[in-house]
Amino acid sequence: MVTIKDVAKHAGVSVATVSRVLNETGYVHEDTRRMVEKAIEELNYTPNEVARSLYKRKSRLIGLLLPDITNPYFPQLARGVEDRMQESGFRLIFGNSDESEQKERHYIQTFVQNNVVGIISSTNFPGMDFYRRLKIPVVFLDRISSDRPAVYADGREGGRIAAQQIVERGSRRVAVLQGPAHIRPAQDRFQGAIEVLQDNGVSHEVIRTDSFALHEAEQKAKELFETVPDADGVIASNDMAAIAVLHEALRLGKKVPEDVQIIGFDDIPLSGLLFPPLSTIRQPAYDMGYKAAELMIQLIEEQTVELRNIQMPVEFIERGSTRAKPEQ
Amino acid sequence: MVTIKDVAKHAGVSVATVSRVLNETGYVHEDTRRMVEKAIEELNYTPNEVARSLYKRKSRLIGLLLPDITNPYFPQLARGVEDRMQESGFRLIFGNSDESEQKERHYIQTFVQNNVVGIISSTNFPGMDFYRRLKIPVVFLDRISSDRPAVYADGREGGRIAAQQIVERGSRRVAVLQGPAHIRPAQDRFQGAIEVLQDNGVSHEVIRTDSFALHEAEQKAKELFETVPDADGVIASNDMAAIAVLHEALRLGKKVPEDVQIIGFDDIPLSGLLFPPLSTIRQPAYDMGYKAAELMIQLIEEQTVELRNIQMPVEFIERGSTRAKPEQ
DNA sequence: ACCTTATGTGTAACCGGTTACTCATTTGAG
DNA sequence: CTCAAATGAGTAACCGGTTACACATAAGGT
Numbered sequence A, B: 001m002v003t004i005k006d007v008a009k010h011a012g013v014s015v016a017t018v019s020r021v022l023n024e025t026g027y028v029h030e031d032t033r034r035m036v037e038k039a040i041e042e043l044n045y046t047p048n049e050v051a052r053s054l055y056k057r058k059s060r061l062i063g064l065l066l067p068d069i070t071n072p073y074f075p076q077l078a079r080g081v082e083d084r085m086q087e088s089g090f091r092l093i094f095g096n097s098d099e100s101e102q103k104e105r106h107y108i109q110t111f112v113q114n115n116v117v118g119i120i121s122s123t124n125f126p127g128m129d130f131y132r133r134l135k136i137p138v139v140f141l142d143r144i145s146s147d148r149p150a151v152y153a154d155g156r157e158g159g160r161i162a163a164q165q166i167v168e169r170g171s172r173r174v175a176v177l178q179g180p181a182h183i184r185p186a187q188d189r190f191q192g193a194i195e196v197l198q199d200n201g202v203s204h205e206v207i208r209t210d211s212f213a214l215h216e217a218e219q220k221a222k223e224l225f226e227t228v229p230d231a232d233g234v235i236a237s238n239d240m241a242a243i244a245v246l247h248e249a250l251r252l253g254k255k256v257p258e259d260v261q262i263i264g265f266d267d268i269p270l271s272g273l274l275f276p277p278l279s280t281i282r283q284p285a286y287d288m289g290y291k292a293a294e295l296m297i298q299l300i301e302e303q304t305v306e307l308r309n310i311q312m313p314v315e316f317i318e319r320g321s322t323r324a325k326p327e328q
Numbered sequence C: 001a002c003c004t005t006a007t008g009t010g011t012a013a014c015c016g017g018t019t020a021c022t023c024a025t026t027t028g029a030g
Numbered sequence D: 001c002t003c004a005a006a007t008g009a010g011t012a013a014c015c016g017g018t019t020a021c022a023c024a025t026a027a028g029g030t
Helices: A004-011 A015-023 A030-043 A049-056 A073-087 A101-113 A155-168 A184-199 A214-227 A239-251 A285-301 B004-011 B015-023 B030-043 B049-056 B073-087 B101-113 B155-168 B184-199 B214-227 B239-251 B269-273 B285-301
Strands: A061-066 A091-096 A118-121 A138-141 A150-153 A173-177 A203-207 A233-235 A261-266 A279-282 A309-312 A315-317 B061-066 B091-096 B118-121 B138-141 B150-153 B173-177 B203-207 B233-235 B261-266 B279-282 B309-312 B315-317
Touching: A004 A015, A004 A030, A015 A030, A049 B049, A049 B101, A061 A073, A061 A101, A073 A091, A073 A285, A073 B091, A091 A101, A091 B073, A101 A118, A101 B049, A118 A285, A138 A285, A150 A155, A150 A184, A150 A285, A155 A173, A155 A184, A155 A233, A155 A261, A155 A279, A155 A315, A173 A184, A173 A214, A184 A203, A203 A214, A214 A239, A233 A239, A239 A261, A239 B269, A285 A309, B004 B015, B004 B030, B015 B030, B061 B073, B061 B101, B073 B091, B073 B285, B091 B101, B101 B118, B118 B285, B138 B285, B150 B155, B150 B184, B150 B285, B155 B173, B155 B184, B155 B233, B155 B261, B155 B279, B155 B315, B173 B184, B173 B214, B184 B203, B203 B214, B214 B239, B233 B239, B239 B261, B239 B269, B285 B309
Parallel strands: A061 A091, A061 A118, A118 A138, A138 A150, A150 A309, A173 A203, A173 A233, A233 A261, A261 A279, B061 B091, B061 B118, B118 B138, B138 B150, B150 B309, B173 B203, B173 B233, B233 B261, B261 B279
Antiparallel strands: A091 B091, A279 A315, B279 B315
8 A cells, every 4th residue: 555655755755745735735845746746646646534534533424324225215315415525525424224223323323433524314313312412513314303404395385285286186085194203304294284184174084104114105005095995185105105005096996196196295206207107296305415415514614504404395296196287 | 532541541451451352352351351341331432443444454344336326226235235234344435436437436546545345336347447456355246247256137047038028928029128238237138138039039129228327218218119119018128217118108008018018127116016017027136235245244354255256046027017928 | 134934844743543562470281 | 399371461663644843944024
């Protein structure tokens, strides 16, 4: 391995000078700089980030914790984070929490042991002690917390829009998938939807779900049509659930959207490729990740940030699983 | 930050002794051990991995490079890798290469700068100099290389099975999506399919694709039905492409599988939830990731590994986008 | 011409661990 | 009882960078 000493020797200067050239700090004579740069080039030297990190007590690494990248919504968040971090020269250490507190605790610990400069997390446990104790910046993503900055979508508004749309388009018996009770944005969506359904006096049934996992979605889709066989509208807690519901509806020989309208949440990339393509409430997942990264970088570089909670707008994406809006 | 010195002072011993307790090396008196453990407990000390990594010249980090986790196939690989690594206490540094050589080179560099002990990569450029030069273990995943160990699925066999199935089930005019030309497993699938189609004297058209990206898939699906409007069977290069083709077929009013049969490749989690659910050639993605991690751990721990190339079996998953097999 | 300030570079301490080496004490074989 | 081997623990060098400090020389103000 080529070290800074090798470069120093090769260029005939001290390690301090090489370090100054590398970091563009202090005074370095133009001629010296060139010699050092030549030596770096010739030896193909790249500084050891670990040594740097040890002295500085901070690395160029960011910890990213997601529930499960197997759910297509999260990779989009991740890409947003990664791409923004990349622009500023940060790398990601990555972990799936599987919604387990233990795993999460463990990941956070090793993030810290590796001197990460910040942690971006879609945790299910934003209030936990191990977050409170952290002395590095934390940004919650797709989650809400009173202690820490967060980036999330306007869930309540999303829920409202979904309900409005499905009611306007004629559903009168609506099943609502509730989504995990302990995840704020999911509950906001749910509340928003219920609000509007009640205001409009539309009959609705609630199907509770505990996680966003796929097999649970399949299960709940079956349960839905057993519990509410005459449902003519479904508001799903996310697109994965909506897809499961759509599948089950078609399997039961129902026509979508004629017999049942279905609205999802997220707008994952595949939604538009289903048949019928899924109408959904779009969360700007990539942008949310990107913004979270941006917020993190601000927190790292300055200590103070004015805007600590960023709520992103949601949007109704009209596709084929809802009917045409009747003329006013 | 609590350091080993603090622990040493608190326990009334030297740092060397604390280190011995931590690493279970050398001789430590039972009583001393207990005192040290008590001190560690009381101070809530966790060793700094960075310092450790600097001295040892190796960390507990593994670099993982994937083309794009936004494609649902890759998160499954990633989860397999992560879960196995987790078991042995390794963490992942993660990057998406976006099939760009430049990005890839850059990621590999920072992996090295961070003292990763190994790199697992689904690269598009397995032969590149920057891989050859690496002095740490490299395992290619879902890729094939003559220089390095690799874990991949039996693409040729997969292609054969796909073609056999679609022919047996009655397609006589088959469109084949070729998949990126520079990716071995994709080409193997393609070759396998073509072989069988030719052997059976079934007419086939080839649609070339350059990447696995989603928007390209949509595009190619349209192109397919323009070029081969009378196709009664489609062998897609992966499930994403198959989903796009399925969508396009239904959009054009074709009945699947009555008018057109479609076979995908990968078996991503959503395939079964389409309507009709997608028949596909299953690659055991999670297991492949898991195995790759296992292989990597062997390479790290011993220097020598007997089985350096692991080919995983593929399997036809019969679902609704293919017709029933006619009675013999 | 003289003193202050700016420029340029090297020496060595430091970051937080690990381990080679040293030394003291115990243990046990003959 | 003697001496080699085993046990137990501390000191300090080391990993590869960064930077405080020291020092020398050049530049600039009066």
